[in-house]
Amino acid sequence: MHMADALLSPAVGGTMWAVSASLLAYSSSRLKSSLDDRRVPLMGVLAAFVFAAQMINFSIPGTGSSGHLGGGLILAVLLGPHAALLAIASVLSVQALFFADGGLLALGCNIFNMGVISCFVAYPLIFKPLAGDSPNKTKLMTASVIAATLGLQIGAFSVVLETVASGISELPFSSFVLLMQPIHLAIGLVEGVVTAMLLVFLHKTRPELFGAVAPGTESRPLRPVVIGLALAALVTAGTLSWFASANPDGLEWAMGKVSGKEELAAPETGIHGALDALQKRTAFLPDYNFKQAEPAKPEAAATGAKPEQKAEAWPNVSAGTSFSGLLGGLMTLCLAGILAFVLRRRTPSKA
Amino acid sequence: MGLDTALHEIRRLDDLAALDTPLHRLDARAKVLVTLFFLVSMLSLGRYEVSRLLPFAAFPLILAVQGGVPLSLLLRRAALALPFVVFVGIFNPLIDRTVHLTLGPLSITGGMLSFLSIVLRSLLAVSTGLVLVAVTGFDQICRALGRLGMPTALLVQLQFLYRYLFVLADEALRMLHARTQRCAPDRHPCLREYRSLLGNLLLRTLDRAGRIHQAMLCRGFDGQMPELRPTTRFGPAEWRFCALWGLFLVAVRILNLPQQLGDLPLYLGGKAGGLFP
Secondary structure, three states, X not given: OOOOHHHOOHHHHHHHHHHHHHHHHHHHHHHHHHOOOOHHHHHHHHHHHHHHHOOOOEEOOOOOOEEOOOOHHHHHHHHOHHHHHHHHHXXXXXXXXXXXXXXXXXXXXXXXXXXXXXXXXXXXXXXXXHHOOOOOHHHHHHHHHHHHHHHHHHHHHHHHHHHHHHXXXXXXXXXXXXXXXXXXXXXXXXXXXXXXXXXXXXXXXXXXXXXXXXXXXXXXXXXXXXXXXXXXXXXXHHHHHHHHOOOOOHHHHHHHHHHHHHHHOOHHHOOOOHHHHHHHHHOOOOOOXXXXXXXXXXXXXXXOOOHHHHHOOHHHOOHHHHHHHXXXXXXXXXXXXXXXXXXXXXXXXXX | OOHHHXXXXXXXXXXXXXXXXXXHHOOHHHHHHHXXXXXHHHHXXXXXXXXXXXXXXXXXXXXXXXXXXXXXXXXXXXXXXXXXXXXXXXXXXXXXXXXXXXXXXXXEEHHHHHHHHHHHHHHHHHHHXXXXXXXXXXXXXXHHHHHOOOOHHHHXXXXXXXXXXXXXXXXXXXXXXXXXHHHOOOXXXXXXXXXXXXXXXXXXXXXXXXHHHHHHHHOOOOOOOOOXXXXXXXXXXXXXXXXXXXHXXXXXXXXXXXXXXXXXXXXXXXXXXXXXX
């Protein structure tokens, strides 16, 4: 369920980055203040364990398919939520950088969907109350199956929300939800069973691990975090929506003023006139309508500006413009190819 | 992806990052910042944009050529990342059937355009990320992020993970090999085998953490990993790199270069045919 860069708009990606980054900063400061440097190698090595374990598959009896450990919940149980968030974030970063699972812009979303939800929702709100202070085998089993399943459901749901809010995919909300949730119900059950198995195994072999989970860092008010989070989200959303607004403004407007003139005054290109060029310029970010089909009447009314321009949005672009776009695209490709070829000839190859 | 292929892929990128080209010698912060700017400006294009995405390919391509990254590797990796994106994007052509362009009998709908756009975005984003790792190296990226303000705890965590990833993956591979040799067929372990396999790996992991901690104390760990390479500074070369690519990206983002390029032959043709004075 790695969210991918290609399906994400910068506004959504940036907002999720802000949320995840502030939670990471908060967790780091909590760890620093707890000052237990035994946990430093433990976090690193357990993250490496999860990384390796994610690639060992087992066959699910009776189905012919295979599953593996996801690892968010078990890290939260073994390390406590703050350290676990850092560990999960590090695993996701390695995956994003080396295997292109997700992507760099989507990393914020992924840390949120898989890390924050496991560590700050599934573990403290579901697992801990169910497992209790002195867990036994049955408690561990039920707690981890329920926590992992619910955690993955929430995670999958936020993938849907992020995708729909980005507006790059056309998949409507309802069908996407119907697609994602059942798949992740299965994945969540597998995750829960595997986590439970490992915890019971550890409980048998190393019972001392379950005496004091996350020593001494449990009771501090969460209010500063919540306020910080809200502020970060507001600021990011505010800044980015400034870019995303439907009218030309800021940077875009200035650029249009400076450079736009010459092109607008070149009517011989003939195929399409000034309006179209202007219109293209106005769409700095994709408009965040969930469906393009509904004309943006409320938006135009709200901004109170240039409804006729708005109404002429993407659906009726003239064929001529698109055609020269197509032609130009091909030419660009050729140019890029030639450029790469020339550069390659110039750089001495290292064998 | 199997564990051994995953390890192999990481080592492959690590080898590339160990090359010594002018691009490799640049301060990692410059490369990280320009890459982020690339992603934001590329991904902020409208959902029907296809041709305008193409000039962006210059960034990963030129960096790959300058940094000695084989293009075949990039393409193969970028293709591996496609399935999820295609899975979500494949519905676009079915849902959005507004015709944008007719080429003879073939009519191109908005859904096709946006699907193509999603695929292109994915290829560009993935290959750029990989090029960044291949010309910078994981450790340098982490340090750059640390110098850009990432908390130390997270920096140390990333460095620890990267150091012990190979150790633990090797350990897991040895266990898997041992299993294959004892009980023959090379298929996935069943649930019971899996439990003891993973459980034992976990126990060894916990023991290893204890040993590492003692070794760290012996060597005077002060909360930070020692630097292995000399620290680079943000000099003229870095500024030049940022300025040049920054200008290029702004230009490509604001102007519709392919459109103008495509208009040119049409315009010239029109002129030759006497359509325009």
